[in-house]
Amino acid sequence: MEKWDNNKAWFLVLPVFAIVAFSAVIPLMTVVNYSVQDIFGPGQRVFVGAEWFKATLADRRLHEALWRQFLFSGLVLLIEMPLGVMIALAMPKRGWGVSFSLVTLALPLLIPWNVIGTIWLIFTRPDIGLFGSIINSMGIAFDHTASPLDAWITLMLMEVWHWTPLVALLAYAGLRAIPEVYYQAAKIDGASAWATFRYIQLPKMRGVLTIALLLRFMDSFLIYAEPFVLTGGGPGNSTTFLSIYLVKLAVGQFDLGPAAAFSIIYFLIVLALCFVFYQVLQNVGRGEKA
Amino acid sequence: MAQVELHEIAHSYLRKPKGESDYALKRIHNIWDDGGAYALLGPSGCGKTTLLNIISGLITPTKGRVLFNGKDITSLPPEQRNIAQVFQFPVLYDTMTVFDNLAFPLRNRGVHRREIIQRVHEVADILDLTPFLKNRAAGLDASAKQKVSLGRGLVRSDVAAILFDEPLTVIDPHMKWQLRRKLKQIHEQLNLTFIYVTHDQVEALTFADKVVVMCEGEIIQIGTPEDLFETPEHTFVGYFIGSPGMNFLPCTLEGNIARVDDVGIPLDEETAALGHKAQGKMELGIRPSYVQLRSKQEEGSIPARIRAVEDQGNFKIVVLSLPGKTLWAKVPEGRPVPEGKAWLVFPKEKLRLFADGRLVR
Numbered sequence: 001m002e003k004w005d006n007n008k009a010w011f012l013v014l015p016v017f018a019i020v021a022f023s024a025v026i027p028l029m030t031v032v033n034y035s036v037q038d039i040f041g042p043g044q045r046v047f048v049g050a051e052w053f054k055a056t057l058a059d060r061r062l063h064e065a066l067w068r069q070f071l072f073s074g075l076v077l078l079i080e081m082p083l084g085v086m087i088a089l090a091m092p093k094r095g096w097g098v099s100f101s102l103v104t105l106a107l108p109l110l111i112p113w114n115v116i117g118t119i120w121l122i123f124t125r126p127d128i129g130l131f132g133s134i135i136n137s138m139g140i141a142f143d144h145t146a147s148p149l150d151a152w153i154t155l156m157l158m159e160v161w162h163w164t165p166l167v168a169l170l171a172y173a174g175l176r177a178i179p180e181v182y183y184q185a186a187k188i189d190g191a192s193a194w195a196t197f198r199y200i201q202l203p204k205m206r207g208v209l210t211i212a213l214l215l216r217f218m219d220s221f222l223i224y225a226e227p228f229v230l231t232g233g234g235p236g237n238s239t240t241f242l243s244i245y246l247v248k249l250a251v252g253q254f255d256l257g258p259a260a261a262f263s264i265i266y267f268l269i270v271l272a273l274c275f276v277f278y279q280v281l282q283n284v285g286r287g288e289k290a
Numbered sequence: 291m292a293q294v295e296l297h298e299i300a301h302s303y304l305r306k307p308k309g310e311s312d313y314a315l316k317r318i319h320n321i322w323d324d325g326g327a328y329a330l331l332g333p334s335g336c337g338k339t340t341l342l343n344i345i346s347g348l349i350t351p352t353k354g355r356v357l358f359n360g361k362d363i364t365s366l367p368p369e370q371r372n373i374a375q376v377f378q379f380p381v382l383y384d385t386m387t388v389f390d391n392l393a394f395p396l397r398n399r400g401v402h403r404r405e406i407i408q409r410v411h412e413v414a415d416i417l418d419l420t421p422f423l424k425n426r427a428a429g430l431d432a433s434a435k436q437k438v439s440l441g442r443g444l445v446r447s448d449v450a451a452i453l454f455d456e457p458l459t460v461i462d463p464h465m466k467w468q469l470r471r472k473l474k475q476i477h478e479q480l481n482l483t484f485i486y487v488t489h490d491q492v493e494a495l496t497f498a499d500k501v502v503v504m505c506e507g508e509i510i511q512i513g514t515p516e517d518l519f520e521t522p523e524h525t526f527v528g529y530f531i532g533s534p535g536m537n538f539l540p541c542t543l544e545g546n547i548a549r550v551d552d553v554g555i556p557l558d559e560e561t562a563a564l565g566h567k568a569q570g571k572m573e574l575g576i577r578p579s580y581v582q583l584r585s586k587q588e589e590g591s592i593p594a595r596i597r598a599v600e601d602q603g604n605f606k607i608v609v610l611s612l613p614g615k616t617l618w619a620k621v622p623e624g625r626p627v628p629e630g631k632a633w634l635v636f637p638k639e640k641l642r643l644f645a646d647g648r649l650v651r
Contacts, residue, residue: 184368184375185377185439187348187368187369188374190398195394203383
């Protein structure tokens with residue numbers, strides 16, 4: 001066959017290129033542009049180089065927010081991943097129970113994020129909230145507007161309630177994809193329930209659990225709407241996560257330069273951590289034993 | 291070591307089976323000898339795998355009992371029966387090494403470490419897996435993977451029977467032969483009961499001492515490969531075994547003559563006498579390799595038109611047409627094939643008579 005050379009074929013790539021440019025590259029470059037300038041008003045700008053980056057990296061409040069963010073995401077993953085897998089294992093495998101549990105699980109995922117915040121805000125109020133008033137009537141003082149610990153507990157409860165179903169659904173899909181013969185072979189080999197989980201179910205779920213972990217990490221690391229509605233970052237700064245701090249900086253104080261620098265650093269952290277997670281999970285249990 | 295006895299087994303996948311047609315297995319009643327190599331042969335959907343899973347305990351039969359050495363084990367779970375099963379697709383614990391895979395059934399049963407190491411090495415030796423023991427099982431090729439799944443069965447010292455469910459399906463053709471030989475060797479070496487499910491007659495006939503032919507949930511015939519070829523007990527066996535399958539001609543009996551359309555084919559006296567006692571629709575059966583072609587008319591020969599000749603290398607398959615039907619003849623290479631028209635001769639001793647599909651005898 002004759003080799004066919006036509007550079008016009010490149011035009012076919014243009015639409016994708018244009019979409020990606022407008023949806024990702026141009027906005028990102030705008031942020032990069034802001035991050036190296038000091039902006040006083042329309043048309044009044046000064047190039048400041050890496051100054052905003054230096055200032056941002058040295059910001060003590062940002063450090064606190066970052067550690068808070070790590071603690072939050074770490075707790076979220078530690079609770080939601082095992083809990084989601086456990087729910088998936090306990091779910092029925094056939095019959096009407098399948099659709100029932102799938103729909104029930106999916107319900108929290110359908111609710112808009114700021115509505116979730118409002119629901120929990122009311123639910124945990126000590127005066128009228130079902131949860132808050134019951135706890136308080138049992139003699140335990142619980143108020144997420146006054147105590148940082150209570151605010152964290154409320155946030156974690158809300159986060160777990162909201163997102164564990166996603167992990168469970170993904171894990172369930174992974175479980176259902178395991179061919180029946182694996183279980184049959186395990187039975188014949190006399191494997192215990194734990195051994196079946198450890199050597200069949202868990203390895204076979206690695207793909208979906210990687211996705212679940214990445215999604216949950218990214219989402220929880222970028223969390224904004226729920227704590228904004230529930231606590232507004234308080235009491236004090238106890239629930240001021242990175243994105244809440246960023247919005248305070250950019251919208252509240254209108255410090256566009258530092259906020260842009262902050263955004264880029266934030267973006268790079270998420271990117272780097274996702275890359276590390278992905279690599280680790282891809283290689284876990286794959287390396288050749290000598 | 292175990293003799294497996296199936297006592298009046300029937301199985302339905304429905305919770306409340308109504309008629310006969312709801313049963314995947316209709317009535318299975320027979321004994322599998324200790325140390326035998328059996329092949330379960332039949333078309334897809336005939337209940338082979340169901341029967342195998344009943345023996346291994348993955349399925350509890352709707353009716354009937356399973357006995358190992360006379361002991362009723364119908365209600366025992368698979369891990370408490372002394373059986374191992376190799377599946378169609380290799381089942382491995384792919385995060386483990388080959389060694390750990392082989393050791394897995396022993397570890398689950400709390401066998402002592404020293405014995406595990408010894409048993410695994412013995413089995414790896416038999417299966418030629420020793421060089422791979424430290425490799426990850428996931429990286430092996432399909433035939434080595436299948437050997438590992440077999441090894442997990444062999445490694446248990448208590449194992450009495452190994453069940454194979456079409457184990458060579460995913461193996462490359464050139465490896466199939468090797469692996470089949472290996473299985474045969476292991477069978478001779480260890481003297482375990484092997485039950486091998488397949489829909490490939492070549493596999494069944496070369497592997498087994500006894501072939502069990504199944505069709506629509508019933509065992510049609512159990513016999514040596516030779517029995518199945520020479521005296522199929524049912525037209526299904528005649529048709530299913532052999533390539534091409536047995537030729538069948540509807541006929542009527544007149545004394546010692548079987549009349550096919552208006553031609554008389556002589557039968558031997560014994561067959562004819564049995565035929566007169568039998569009831570139902572009569573059919574004459576003959577293997578293609580026993581059909582002889584003549585260029586001139588002889589006594590008891592039937593005229594046929596030659597429609598095609600397929601040269602298969604060491605033999606030719608001649609497609610013959612008779613009014614209303616097609617016959618096949620298998621002619622050894624070098625034997626001349628008449629052109630256009632031939633006279634067919636059916637040797638008496640190779641003719642089989644069937645009444646309503648069953649061999650008359």
